[in-house]
Amino acid sequence: MNFIEEIIEEDIRNNKNDAKVKTRFPPEPNGYLHIGHAKAICIDFGMAQKYGGTTNLRFDDTNPVKEDVEYVDSIREDIHWLGFQWAEEHYASDYFEQLYQWAEQLIQEGLAYVDDSTQEEISAMRGVPTKPGTHSPYRNRSVEENLDLFRRMRAGEFPDGSKVLRAKIDMDSPNMHMRDPIMYRILHAHHHRTGDKWCIYPMYDYAHGQSDSIEGITHSICTLEFEVHRPLYDWFCEALKIHHPQQIEFARLNLSYTIMSKRKLMQLVQEKHVMGWDDPRMPTICGLRRRGYTPQSIRNFAETVGVAKRDNIIDVSLLEFCAREDLNKVATRTMAVLDPVKLIIDNYPEGQTEEVDAVNNPEDPNAGTRKLPFGKELWIERADFREVADKKFYRLTIGSEVRLKYAYIIKCTHIDKDAEGNITAIHVTYDPETKSGLPLSNRKVKATIHWVNVNHAQEAEVRLFERLFNVPDPDECEEGQTFIDHINPDSLHVTKAFVEETINLNNKADYYQFERTGYFCVDKDSTDGHLVFNKTVSLKQ
RNA sequence: UGACCAAUGGUGUAAUGGUAGCACUACAGUUUUUGGUACUGUCUGUCUAGGUUCGAAUCCUGGUUGGUCAACCA
Numbered sequence: 001m002n003f004i005e006e007i008i009e010e011d012i013r014n015n016k017n018d019a020k021v022k023t024r025f026p027p028e029p030n031g032y033l034h035i036g037h038a039k040a041i042c043i044d045f046g047m048a049q050k051y052g053g054t055t056n057l058r059f060d061d062t063n064p065v066k067e068d069v070e071y072v073d074s075i076r077e078d079i080h081w082l083g084f085q086w087a088e089e090h091y092a093s094d095y096f097e098q099l100y101q102w103a104e105q106l107i108q109e110g111l112a113y114v115d116d117s118t119q120e121e122i123s124a125m126r127g128v129p130t131k132p133g134t135h136s137p138y139r140n141r142s143v144e145e146n147l148d149l150f151r152r153m154r155a156g157e158f159p160d161g162s163k164v165l166r167a168k169i170d171m172d173s174p175n176m177h178m179r180d181p182i183m184y185r186i187l188h189a190h191h192h193r194t195g196d197k198w199c200i201y202p203m204y205d206y207a208h209g210q211s212d213s214i215e216g217i218t219h220s221i222c223t224l225e226f227e228v229h230r231p232l233y234d235w236f237c238e239a240l241k242i243h244h245p246q247q248i249e250f251a252r253l254n255l256s257y258t259i260m261s262k263r264k265l266m267q268l269v270q271e272k273h274v275m276g277w278d279d280p281r282m283p284t285i286c287g288l289r290r291r292g293y294t295p296q297s298i299r300n301f302a303e304t305v306g307v308a309k310r311d312n313i314i315d316v317s318l319l320e321f322c323a324r325e326d327l328n329k330v331a332t333r334t335m336a337v338l339d340p341v342k343l344i345i346d347n348y349p350e351g352q353t354e355e356v357d358a359v360n361n362p363e364d365p366n367a368g369t370r371k372l373p374f375g376k377e378l379w380i381e382r383a384d385f386r387e388v389a390d391k392k393f394y395r396l397t398i399g400s401e402v403r404l405k406y407a408y409i410i411k412c413t414h415i416d417k418d419a420e421g422n423i424t425a426i427h428v429t430y431d432p433e434t435k436s437g438l439p440l441s442n443r444k445v446k447a448t449i450h451w452v453n454v455n456h457a458q459e460a461e462v463r464l465f466e467r468l469f470n471v472p473d474p475d476e477c478e479e480g481q482t483f484i485d486h487i488n489p490d491s492l493h494v495t496k497a498f499v500e501e502t503i504n505l506n507n508k509a510d511y512y513q514f515e516r517t518g519y520f521c522v523d524k525d526s527t528d529g530h531l532v533f534n535k536t537v538s539l540k541q
Numbered sequence: 542u543g544a545c546c547a548a549u550g551g552u553g554u555a556a557u558g559g560u561a562g563c564a565c566u567a568c569a570g571u572u573u574u575u576g577g578u579a580c581u582g583u584c585u586g587u588c589u590a591g592g593u594u595c596g597a598a599u600c601c602u603g604g605u606u607g608g609u610c611a612a613c614c615a
Contacts, residue, residue: 006557028615063614119613128611130543164613174544176611185613204615227546228610249546251608256552262615304564306554308547311608315552318565328578363578394576403574436574448574516575539577 002307004043004248008051008219011246017218021053024217025079025086026208028060029071029192031262032277033078033285035298035319036253042302043250044221045084054087056215061093062207064191072192074277078285083295088215092207093193095214099202100154102210102240103165103183107146111239112183113139114149115166122164125171126179133171133179153186156199160186167206169235177232181205209233210242217245223252224309253305254313257467258283259474259483273487274468280523280534281468281491291465292511292521292536297326313473320537327519327536329363332509335372335405335450336499336533338462338517340379342425342454345410348376353453356406356436370502374407377454379498381516384449385426387415394446396426403448405515409434409441450515457498460531463523464493503531513539 001009012019025044027033033041048055057079061067079086106112115122115138127133141149153163165184173179183206188199209232212220220233227249237244254260260283268274268282277284280291288298301322305314335358353375361367380396389397396402401411410428418424433440468491474483499514505528512520518539523532 001555026615030615060615066614122613123611126611128543130611133611161613174610176544179611182613187613201613203613208615224546225609226615228544251547304553306564308554310547310553312553315565318553321565324577333575359574362573362575392576405574407574441574445574447576450575513575513577516577518577539575541576 003309004047004219004221004250004307005050007246007248008047011218012051020218021048021051022056022216022218023048023053023221024056024058024212024215026058026060026211026222027075028063028066029068029075030063030066031071031266032074034260034262034265035255035283035285035288035301036260037078038082038285038298039253039302039305040221040223041079041082041084042299043307045086046302047219047221053218055084056088056090056217057086058090058092058211058215060204060208060211061091061191061193062202062204064187064189064201067192069192074286078289081289081295082285082298090211090215091193092202092211093191095207095211096194096198096202098214099207099210100200103150103202103206104147106167106183106239107150107165108143109239110143110168112165112167113141113146114153115139115164115180116162119161122182126176127171129174129176132173135171136166136180139168139180150184153184153200154198156188158186160188162186165200167232167235167239169232175228175231177205177229178235181232205229205232206236209236209245209247210240212245213237213240213243216243220245220247222247222249224249224311225252249309250307251309251311254311255283255319256313256316256472257469257474258316259469264483267484268468271484273484280463281465290521290523290534292327292519292534293323294326294330294511297322300326316467323519323537324540327511327513330361331511331513331519332360332367333358333362333513333515334500334503335452336460336462336497336512336514336517336520337379337381337450337452337457338495338497338514339382340498341382341385341423343378343380343410343451344425344427345376345378345430346413346427347429350376352376353455358406372406372500373453373456374404375453375455378404378451379454379457380426380449380451382423384447385412385415385423387423395449396428396447401445403434403441403445404430405448405450406436407451408432408436409443409445452498452500456501458501458503458531460497460499460533462495462497462520462533462535464495464535466491466493497533499531499533504528505531511536 023044045055125134164182166180169178171179184200278286278290355371357369358372385396408430410430416425469486470488471486474486519536520533523534526532
């Protein structure tokens with residue numbers, strides 16, 4: 001049981017909130033969701049599910065200059081894809097009028113004032129964490145003057161940045177957020193939902209807790225950096241005498257060999273270090289989706305990393321483990337040769353083709369079988385043959401035997417080479433008595449290799465991905481460096497492969513395992529005559 | 542020279558005063574028509590110094606280390 005569950009169970013025992021649980025996931029629509037958000041989503045929705053409650057989706061759209069509907073749509077899609085359904089969809093901007101009324105109420109009670117100081121002056125008066133701040137000369141304006149000014153702010157009488165509304169709290173507080181925090185700023189900006197109705201916009205601290213309160217949220221779960229905001233969250237709820245949700249903070253997810261900051265991910269996209277937000281190398285949810293991760297694997301990952309308050313860097317190998325674990329159960333097996341070399345069965349009848357049975361998924365009997373065309377000339381992996389083999393290599397070498405999966409046991413006799421010494425063909429003989437299913441096929445051989453028929457395979461593009469960064473913590477930089485300097489210049493390899501001809505856009509599985517190689521999925525760049533596969537993750541070697 | 546938060550194997554995370562466990566990683570072995578899967582095993586841990594207690598990873602005090610906070614961002 002994690003510490004959030006402990007808090008919730010304690011609250012239920014004490015019949016707090018009538019023993020109900022209601023959470024929310026509150027993204028700002030200013031970027032795409034990433035694996036860190038996936039963790040938060042799994043916690044927000046997971047806690048409510050576990051305790052019989054519901055979860056709202058609320059867009060924290062209080063800053064019109066950064067936000068856009070493009071992001072709203074992608075966020076909705078990503079949450080659904082992950083497998084969660086929100087009870088209600090809300091927008092902080094839906095509460096602007098209520099928030100405004102509450103602001104007037106605080107002014108009436110002498111708890112808020114309009115400040116004409118410049119940004120620089122306010123910053124200077126706020127002081128530093130180790131030294132108290134000083135009072136603004138506007139701090140003791142009358143209620144009437146404050147009210148008049150605030151109403152004229154709303155009416156649009158003042159230019160951007162000329163005035164702000166501040167809460168009157170404590171300029172001596174060791175917590176910077178309590179030093180008369182700004183509640184409203186003037187922004188003559190077009191909002192993606194409210195249009196030009198408003199020219200003053202509430203700050204996060206003035207909007208978030210009250211939005212939670214309006215929705216009747218019981219447990220407002222967020223990341224650690226908001227811990228210092230909690231006294232302010234509490235202050236507004238108390239000052240307004242409204243329902244007071246409990247803010248609970250947990251440590252955000254960090255993943256080795258990647259970055260998680262929205263700003264930096266945006267930079268990767270804008271500077272074209274990647275193909276887009278959904279580039280399979282990106283830690284975004286849409287990137288992982290395109291990479292071939294299953295929603296289940298991401299949910300398992302979020303469950304496995306746990307929830308605590310200590311800073312962490314999760315090893316990407318755990319994410320990869322979760323991918324393999326789920327993909328092993330659901331991926332359709334197929335034969336694909338990524339680095340082909342021709343194999344010729346010299347004693348196999350010229351022009352003959354026979355069908356062999358192949359299992360679609362050994363982990364799932366219901367997945368059935370399919371027929372594969374076997375013949376005299378096959379493609380096999382170049383790496384499955386070695387001219388000089390050491391003891392640990394037990395695949396094909398001159399004089400040795402291996403099994404061609406679902407077909408025959410073969411023995412290598414000799415090889416052809418070109419002028420440069422590259423192997424152009426591998427000659428073998430087969431034993432007709434060893435066809436899979438026949439009694440003699442049970443003979444022990446050291447290895448089984450995969451193949452595709454030269455005359456039946458189709459060519460496909462395969463995109464292989466390496467880590468986007470070549471250091472575990474790309475944010476750790478030497479003087480004068482940035483995370484950009486840690487980008488792995490070799491993170492994308494595009495190659496041609498031969499795959500079974502049965503796969504096409506009308507007849508494709510969601511997830512494939514290329515036997516003995518790894519997990520792959522069909523990329524959206526595919527067209528009818530040209531399949532593109534993305535490698536999700538290798539099989540464990 | 543501030544306040545707040547946190548410290549358990551290489552990485553995460555449990556143990557809520559009573560046998561330090563689990564997962565990943567790494568390495569061995571068994572099974573296998575995928576060098577996959579499954580199964581078994583091995584290695585490695587309570588930041589530090591005191592205190593309370595029959596007994597401390599757990600409670601207390603000091604220290605050390607890491608993180609957060611000084612946007613009209615969220």
